[in-house]
Amino acid sequence: QQQVKQSPQSLIVQKGGISIINCAYENTAFDYFPWYQQFPGKGPALLIAIRPDVSEKKEGRFTISFNKSAKQFSLHIMDSQPGDSATYFCAASMRVGNEKLTFGTGTRLTIIP
Amino acid sequence: GAVVSQHPSRVICKSGTSVKIECRSLDFQATTMFWYRQFPKQSLMLMATSNEGSKATYEQGVEKDKFLINHASLTLSTLTVTSAHPEDSSFYICSARPGQGRGQETQYFGPGTRLLVL
Secondary structure, X not given: OOOEEEEOOEEEEEOOOOEEEEEEEOOOOOXXXXXXXXXXXXXXXXXXXXXXXXXXEEEOOEEEEEEOOOOEEEEEEOOOOHHHOEEEEEEEEOOOOOOOOEEOOOEEEEEEO | OOOEEEXXXXXXXXXXXXXXXXXXXXXXXXOEEEEEEEOOOOOEEEEEEXXXXXXXXXXXXXXXXXXXXXXXXXXXXXXXXXXXXXXXXXXXXXXXXXXXXXXXXXXXXXXXXXXXXX
């Protein structure tokens, strides 16, 4: 019940295109859903996060879409750039109580010119 | 804001020696810090959760006598890998959670420490 399933495992998108990464969770007690970006040899960096009281959150080229009834959330990267090439992790946790992040398995994104 | 540092960034040691890794929250007080381990091309594996002034809580399968965690202050946590062996070679990453105020639920990650045990 603690799992967060992430897909696809790898993704290749042309420059200027839209990159879409999907995650699904099981634990309905989760109420905080962040996305992290990780470059090789570096620690993960918080990209954007959402709480279940909204269905969408946008920050620049990055948008999270959240479907509470389906227990799914996704990351959309608009106008994808070569600099976006990295590994992306979705995660979920409870804001109060169990503080641990449950991570997805990661998506390696490659943006080609 | 919300910067977390780790030291050292890379360490090479001989089998049997102990290695200490420091994790500091530079511009906020972290009520909770976390230690992760990451193998190549894999996700982050939580090793333990530490709260300032109390004993760390270790995840199932993580040897607490092997991986000693000390959270001495609200800005510093240390991970000591005791009697390191080649199988302990990995990328160790810490994170810190403010616990109050804006972004209290957010975990901010350090840059990681690459440990190679020969």
